[in-house]
Amino acid sequence: MNNILIIGAGIIGLSCGYHLARKGLKVTILDKNEPGSGQSTRTGGGIRFLHSSKHNRILSSLSEDFWKKFPYEFDTNPNYNEIGHLFLSAKNEKINQLVNGDEDKNFKILNLNEINSIWPHLNALPFNQGVYCKNGGYLDQHQVIRGLVSGFKKIGGRLLVGVRAETLILSDGKVQGISSSIGPLTADITINCSGADVGDLTKYDNIIEPFKSRHHELLIVNSTQSIPKKTPWLIDLDRQVHLRSDGINKVLIGGFLGSNDVVKSKNYIPKISTQWRNNVLLAAHKSFGLTSLNTNVIKHWGGLYPGTKDYLPIIEKTQPGLMTAAGFSGTGLMHAPAVGMIITDLVRSGHTDKIDISVFDSKRFTKDVTIAESTGF
Incomplete structure (x- = not known):
């Protein structure tokens, strides 16, 4: 599983790409526009540790060390103001x-x-x-995007901008990559991190549309x-x-x-x-x-x-060859480091011991759900 294709160069896609490339995997990230030009840079830059959901609290805790070390790891100052x-x-x-x-x-x-x-x-x-x-506060998400792009490229990551993902390539029941605006792009694992566009590729049978x-x-x-x-x-x-x-x-x-x-x-x-x-x-x-x-x-x-629909993300192995990390309901920036670590675990070993990710599985939407996170603003 050495050839990884990530759809979406927002904060989630870039974090996943960086963490995977740091482990020596061959990673390509593509985006129809420039990195971070979707919704990642249209927020208030919040990094928050208090959530009504314990699972979001864990994701914040897992991300904490990454934000503290960011200026040194990426030689980029995100201007992190820890005001609480x-x-x-x-x-x-x-x-x-x-x-x-x-x-x-x-x-x-x-x-x-x-x-x-x-x-x-x-x-x-x-x-x-x-x-x-x-704990927490806010930072400059534009600087975070710049730092992650630079860091990803320095460790061998490949970034394709202006490339649109069109359909999944399926063979023998497994996703083998995507058809794109520049032709087929094959991969051992495709990871859908395309934010508001995630439903274009990640589709579900027999369940209510979750996004x-x-x-x-x-x-x-x-x-x-x-x-x-x-x-x-x-x-x-x-x-x-x-x-x-x-x-x-x-x-x-x-x-x-x-x-x-x-x-x-x-x-x-x-x-x-x-x-x-x-x-x-x-x-x-x-x-x-x-x-x-x-x-x-x-x-x-x-x-x-x-x-x-319940304001918690989907982080999962959706089908053979396809993973999904999307639907963060405003917490994507603050939780991107944790998601990058979790996805890297799933790619390399098929599981993670950092958090019980069953709560993030799309199967929860086969029945009615209630809002699990009430602090989104």
């Missing part, structure tokens, strides 16, 4: 549900007095309590005050709005505001909404008190969170 996260709610049951009896050294419940004592500038918060996780994409938007605006560097990323679980610092007197704001806009990924064009902008500015003003309603909007963009 503060989840807030006026409803005690939401806080307890998030912690789920698993409070540990990395995160703890704080009451409003404790929050104001640590961060006096957050004195306008209308919440009873919050959950603070000191769905949600439209999201983000703003960068001026704040009403200078925000100390160590202010955590603020997440209002009630209004589903979030805010973090983005430099001097600037903040990034986003959130679903309780409405998940599911869209068809085929021919998707990123859009922005004036109504969403006004609503999210109002929500952020009420929740955090760090921005005004009429603040100056510096930047406004939209994108997709390619995901699944």
